[in-house]
Amino acid sequence: MALFILRRLGIMILTALCLTFIVFFLTNLYPNLEKLAKTQGNQRMSDEQVEVWLANRGYDRNLFVKYGEWLGVLPGYVIEGNDGVVRGRCFPQGGSPEDAPTFCGVLQGDWGWSTRFREPVQDIVFKRLGLTGWLMLAVMCVMVPGALIIGVLAGMREGSKLDRSLSTFSIITTATPEYVSGVIFIAVFASSTVGLKWFKGTATSAMEDITWENFTLPVLTIALYGMGYIARMTRASMAEVMTAQYIRTARLKGVSFPNIVLKHALRNALIAPFTVIMLQFPWLLNGVVIVETLFNYKGFGWTLVEAAGNNDIELLLGVSVVSVFVVLITQLISDIGYVYLNPRIRVS
Numbered sequence: 001m002a003l004f005i006l007r008r009l010g011i012m013i014l015t016a017l018c019l020t021f022i023v024f025f026l027t028n029l030y031p032n033l034e035k036l037a038k039t040q041g042n043q044r045m046s047d048e049q050v051e052v053w054l055a056n057r058g059y060d061r062n063l064f065v066k067y068g069e070w071l072g073v074l075p076g077y078v079i080e081g082n083d084g085v086v087r088g089r090c091f092p093q094g095g096s097p098e099d100a101p102t103f104c105g106v107l108q109g110d111w112g113w114s115t116r117f118r119e120p121v122q123d124i125v126f127k128r129l130g131l132t133g134w135l136m137l138a139v140m141c142v143m144v145p146g147a148l149i150i151g152v153l154a155g156m157r158e159g160s161k162l163d164r165s166l167s168t169f170s171i172i173t174t175a176t177p178e179y180v181s182g183v184i185f186i187a188v189f190a191s192s193t194v195g196l197k198w199f200k201g202t203a204t205s206a207m208e209d210i211t212w213e214n215f216t217l218p219v220l221t222i223a224l225y226g227m228g229y230i231a232r233m234t235r236a237s238m239a240e241v242m243t244a245q246y247i248r249t250a251r252l253k254g255v256s257f258p259n260i261v262l263k264h265a266l267r268n269a270l271i272a273p274f275t276v277i278m279l280q281f282p283w284l285l286n287g288v289v290i291v292e293t294l295f296n297y298k299g300f301g302w303t304l305v306e307a308a309g310n311n312d313i314e315l316l317l318g319v320s321v322v323s324v325f326v327v328l329i330t331q332l333i334s335d336i337g338y339v340y341l342n343p344r345i346r347v348s
Helices: 002-027 030-040 047-056 063-071 121-156 161-175 178-189 212-242 245-252 257-269 271-287 289-294 300-309 313-341
Strands: 078-080 086-088
Touching: 002 063, 002 313, 030 047, 121 161, 121 212, 121 257, 121 271, 121 300, 121 313, 161 212, 178 212, 178 289, 212 257, 212 271, 212 289, 245 257, 257 271, 271 300, 271 313, 289 300, 300 313
Parallel strands: none
Antiparallel strands: 078 086
16 A cells, blocks of 8 residues: 555656646746736836846746746746846845845745735635635535435435435536526525525625624535535445345345445445545635635635736646645545445555
8 A cells, every 4th residue: 555655646746747837838828928027017018128027037038947946946046137136036126146045946835926916825825725625624514415315315215206306406406507506595595685684695704704694605505516416426326236236135134224225335335426525625626716706705716716817827826736736635535545445446
C-alpha cells in the first residue's frame, strides 16, 4: 500500500505540473496580458505603450522562465524599467532588491498579488476556501445520507411503487438546475411579498455567523441537485446486489430481510456510490458558482468568477492550484477507499 501511495503521489505531482502549466499558458496569452495592461494602466494605451508596460513588469519574457519563477524553482526577476523604476517579483515597487529573497513562488508560499482585491493571493484563496468549506460540509451532511437512504430504499424492492416514486424524485432533482431550484426556494421561503419568510434570501450574513435562517436555502439548493445522481447510482447498485446468488442463499437459509440488507447487501452496494461521493468534492469546490452568486455568498466559486471577470492572472493561478490539488487528493482517497471496500481488488 505504501508503494502504491508513493507511486500515485509521483503521478499526482506530474499531473499538477502539467495542469498548472496549461492554465499558466492560457492566462499569459497576449490578449489577456494586453487586457491586464489596459486595466491596470489606461484603457487608451497604444500598442507601444502596452508593450512597454508589459516589458517593465516582466510579462514579455520566456514563458517557461516565467512559469519557473511563479513555481519558485527559478530566481525572481529584477527589471529596471524605462521609467527608471526598479521592479521585481520578490519585492514590492519601491523596495530594495538586496533585502528581497531570491526565490518567491508557490513552493515558497508566495502566490503573487491580486490585482482585483489588492491583497496577497494566498490570503484571498484560503479565506474564500474556508467559507466554501463550511458550505461543502453542510451540503455533504445533508446530501450523502439522504441520497443513500433513498437509493437503498428504492433498490431493496426493485419495481415496487416505492422504487418508482423515489426514482422519479431522484430524476426530478437531478434534472432541475440549481439556478431554477434556488429561485423557487427564494420565492417560496424567503420572499417578502408572497413567500413564507422562513429564511433569508441571501447568505451574506453566513460569512460571519452561520445560522439556520441564512444557510438552509443554499445548502438545500446544492444538496438536492447532487442527491439525485448519488441516489440513482446507489439504487442501481443495490438492485444488482439484491439479485446476487449469495443474497438468494441467505434468503433460503431464513435470514430476515433487514439482516440481509444491512449485513450482506449494503456494504457491496456502497462500492460504486463511494466513488461517486468522492467526486462530489471537486464538483462542490468549483460547481457552486451559481449558488454562491445567487445567494451572494462570497466563497471559492465567487472568487473564481471575480478573478476571471477581472483578468486577475495571479488569482486565477492560485485558484487553479487549489482546484487541482483537491481533485487529485480526492481521487487518491477514492482509490484507497475502493480497495478497502472491495476485498477482491488488489493494489498490485
